[in-house]
Amino acid sequence: MPTERTRSRASTTSRAAIIEMLKADHKKVKKAFREFEKLDPEEDSEQCQAIVEQTLADVQVHATLEEELFYPAARSSLSDQDLIDEAEIEHMTVKVLIEQLKSMTPEDEKYAAMFKVLGEYINHHVKEEEGEMFPKLSRAKGDWDGLQEEMTSRRAELEQEFMPHGSAVPDEDMEGEDAKAGSMSGRSSAAARGGTSRSARGEGGARAQAAGGEEDEEEKE
Ligand SMILES: [Fe+2]
Ligand SMILES: [Fe+2]
Numbered sequence: 001m002p003t004e005r006t007r008s009r010a011s012t013t014s015r016a017a018i019i020e021m022l023k024a025d026h027k028k029v030k031k032a033f034r035e036f037e038k039l040d041p042e043e044d045s046e047q048c049q050a051i052v053e054q055t056l057a058d059v060q061v062h063a064t065l066e067e068e069l070f071y072p073a074a075r076s077s078l079s080d081q082d083l084i085d086e087a088e089i090e091h092m093t094v095k096v097l098i099e100q101l102k103s104m105t106p107e108d109e110k111y112a113a114m115f116k117v118l119g120e121y122i123n124h125h126v127k128e129e130e131g132e133m134f135p136k137l138s139r140a141k142g143d144w145d146g147l148q149e150e151m152t153s154r155r156a157e158l159e160q161e162f163m164p165h166g167s168a169v170p171d172e173d174m175e176g177e178d179a180k181a182g183s184m185s186g187r188s189s190a191a192a193r194g195g196t197s198r199s200a201r202g203e204g205g206a207r208a209q210a211a212g213g214e215e216d217e218e219e220k221e
Contacts (some may be wrong), residue, residue: 007145015144018070018151019134025062026126029055033119041112049106052115056098057162059122063091064158069151074133077142083133090125097121 032055041048067088075084097118104111 011143011145014148017148029058045106060162061158065151073147077140
């Protein structure tokens with residue numbers, strides 16, 4: 001039987017690991033927006049499209065994880081409910097921008113501008129999460145035990161949902177021809193069909209199971 005003290009230690013460890021995982025996601029996405037800034041949308045249109053598609057998928061996985069699991073836990077830990085309300089509303093705006101981007105092609109005059117605006121918006125949102133929400137959570141009481149495992153397994157499902165062709169790899173590996181092959185092989189249309197977080201939960205799980213295979217094993221490590 002776990003004692004009160006071991007339970008609370010497990011909860012603190014889980015919370016710290018979750019916050020580190022979310023920060024790593026933020027870092028990856030921010031880096032992608034910086035990479036995009038260095039490119040010429042006309043000259044490097046394929047590379048631009050690959051970055052956009054990968055980033056939209058990464059943002060959708062991250063936002064769904066926060067909405068389904070992290071924000072509800074944060075809500076029960078924090079007295080400042082406005083902070084979570086604002087974060088959820090910001091996610092709604094991010095989704096609107098994502099849907100607009102998905103309806104565009106790289107040839108579209110405003111494609112690069114739209115992606116840059118999404119980047120600026122996400123930077124603002126991340127600043128609030130890392131500057132306000134995470135520090136408050138680190139000081140608050142709450143039961144986080146088990147949530148890290150739940151988020152890790154849900155992430156594997158969501159990656160199958162939004163990045164179904166083996167593109168769920170660290171960004172360092174997304175270079176050269178492999179990146180192009182991965183990004184051009186239908187991931188965007190699959191992501192476009194992805195729908196909302198709730199539908200993703202059911203479908204993604206079933207698809208992840210059906211897919212089986214090596215990728216699935218890797219995600220569970
Ligand atoms: Fe968020
Ligand atoms: Fe976040």
